[in-house]
Amino acid sequence: MTHLLAAGPLRLRDIAPVDFVPIAVLLVLLMEREVIRARLGRARTVPQRVIDFAVFPLMILFLLFVGLRAYTMLGGPL
């Protein structure tokens, strides 16, 4: 396991710290979304719409980030 991590399969050390900022915000919002959903149910209320609105761009950015990482790991030039 140590050997595997030392090899850096995900190249996490190549990622700039600023890349983690929106991911951290996304995690906070996703947790909050679950808390609100557990409290208010599945019916879409204003707080749920607000959280969904905030989650949407960060989720797209996260998917872009993961897609680019996967593409470069597979050997695609960027």
Place this chain on the structure above:
Amino acid sequence: MTTSAVLARPTRAARVSLAAGTTTFAAALAGCETAYRLAGALWGAVCFAALFLALVQVAAFAGRRKGTRPELAALVIAASMVPLDRLLVLSVPAVSYLRLYPNALWVVPMGLTAVYAYRSWWLPGARPKLVPGPGWAPLAGQAAMVVAGAELGVFAAYILPHPGPHVLLHQDTAKWAGAALFALAGAAEELAWRGALQRVAADAAGPLGAVACFAASAYVAVAWMGPGAAVPVIVFSGLATVVVYRTRCLAGAVAGHALLNMLLVMLR
């Protein structure tokens, strides 16, 4: 027929609280921008992320609390697109393939968010149309916006110094991807600021809301492009604010801003 929130609740206290909220928001943005200039992109992104999270919390709280004006949550969450835009610009991964503008990928999440906000029926205010109404007069107004965007694009390309070889000399196709995303950024910003934020702000505060929205878009342009390049964009934003507010149509503003950005990046 929908009634404007300004007409329904023209209380002085509401106007004062809106002014105080706008001032606080502007001060917070200035603080984040200062942190970015002094401490670098990481701390700038952290500050913009904290401001974005705080606005989301305020909007969720306002939506949950009984007795609060229902349009307040919508106004706050629409305003949160300003720090979100800065957060995306600072934290998006750079792709060297997009030679003209390696950081252009922020346009993708921001553009989709603008579409999401524009189409959100729960945001108050009359949604501006994307297509002008029948007749020559509305069409002429939108065409004038496109012409203004083209002229300002040529002007911007003329006044901005460019140290490297001319963009059109590059023989690769990658330059078109960066240029297309740069043009798309203009369209996305018009959709976000004029299509979503201005509609909510004007519903809450009338013409002053539209002015505040213009100030927000001008700030984003200066922070993103620098003061020199932002001047033509700010002029266009001022025109777009008035035209969209009066005609309730976005076509000219979206097409004009995209054309401005395209000419700016291709002609210099």
